[in-house]
Amino acid sequence: MYHTLLFFHLIAAFLLAVTIVMYSAVALGATSSPRMLFVADRCWDVGGLGTLIFGIWLALNLDQYDFFDFWILFALLLWFVATGLGQTVQRRIGGDDASAVAALHWIRTIVVIALLVTMVWKPGA
Amino acid sequence: MSVLAVIRPDAWDLPLFVHILGAMTLVGALALVLVALAGRDLRLAYRSLLFGVLPGWIVMRGAAEWIAEKEKVNDLDPVPSWVDIGYSVSDPMLLLIIIATVCSGVAVRRQQQGGALRGTALVMTVIMLVAAFVAVWAMSTKPT
Numbered sequence: 001m002y003h004t005l006l007f008f009h010l011i012a013a014f015l016l017a018v019t020i021v022m023y024s025a026v027a028l029g030a031t032s033s034p035r036m037l038f039v040a041d042r043c044w045d046v047g048g049l050g051t052l053i054f055g056i057w058l059a060l061n062l063d064q065y066d067f068f069d070f071w072i073l074f075a076l077l078l079w080f081v082a083t084g085l086g087q088t089v090q091r092r093i094g095g096d097d098a099s100a101v102a103a104l105h106w107i108r109t110i111v112v113i114a115l116l117v118t119m120v121w122k123p124g125a
Numbered sequence: 126m127s128v129l130a131v132i133r134p135d136a137w138d139l140p141l142f143v144h145i146l147g148a149m150t151l152v153g154a155l156a157l158v159l160v161a162l163a164g165r166d167l168r169l170a171y172r173s174l175l176f177g178v179l180p181g182w183i184v185m186r187g188a189a190e191w192i193a194e195k196e197k198v199n200d201l202d203p204v205p206s207w208v209d210i211g212y213s214v215s216d217p218m219l220l221l222i223i224i225a226t227v228c229s230g231v232a233v234r235r236q237q238q239g240g241a242l243r244g245t246a247l248v249m250t251v252i253m254l255v256a257a258f259v260a261v262w263a264m265s266t267k268p269t
Contacts, residue, residue, distance in 0.1 A: 036157075
């Protein structure tokens with residue numbers, strides 16, 4: 001059960017990576033097509049939901065983890081911050097202020113990397 | 126086994142982090158290549174292969190060797206299946222990356238929008254994405 005949950009959790013995390021890479025290309029000057037943004041946004045939606053659901057399921061499934069462990073609560077906080085930033089970027093992309101959208105995207109990227117750091121090092125576990 | 130998978134020495138954390146970061150960059154860039162090729166944006170596909178997929182592969186593969194050395198998995202007899210799957214998926218991927226990069230690069234130089242070069246790069250990209258999916262499955266479920 002643990003390995004199956006971890007597999008789906010990782011697949012969801014890789015979907016988030018797809019979004020980050022696609023938006024990074026746009027922020028670095030690539031021409032964004034509606035198709036690219038559609039794929040990136042759906043990957044963010046599915047990946048975000050998947051990491052949350054399978055992540056919590058993993059935490060509840062294993063005796064070694066407690067839902068109220070610091071690293072799990074911190075990861076949840078980072079997840080909400082990343083989701084909020086992602087929603088803002090989705091809303092504002094294509095608008096007038098491209099540099100602000102790019103800045104929000106890079107902040108989101110840092111938050112997602114911080115999530116990965118938290119998942120690997122598990123501070124407080 | 127679950128307990129063993131959850132608890133690992135601290136010294137493995139950094140190589141694992143770099144390995145996953147490289148793999149995520151690789152997969153994200155491959156998805157970008159796929160979307161770019163589908164939209165006939167060969168310049169974007171070429172740049173994504175050159176500046177995203179190839180560096181992602183190098184980081185992922187280098188960190189894989191790093192963590193394999195830390196875990197000493199290659200010293201085990203027999204070597205676990207998931208390690209073999211990892212090697213047999215990732216090593217040939219470099220050849221596919223080179224073929225896809227050369228094809229898309231030549232197509233950009235010739236200012237072609239479609240044809241056999243784009244088709245070849247597209248097929249290579251799809252194969253690599255499927256291979257990456259298999260690798261994630263092997264790394265997470267660790268079949269013996």
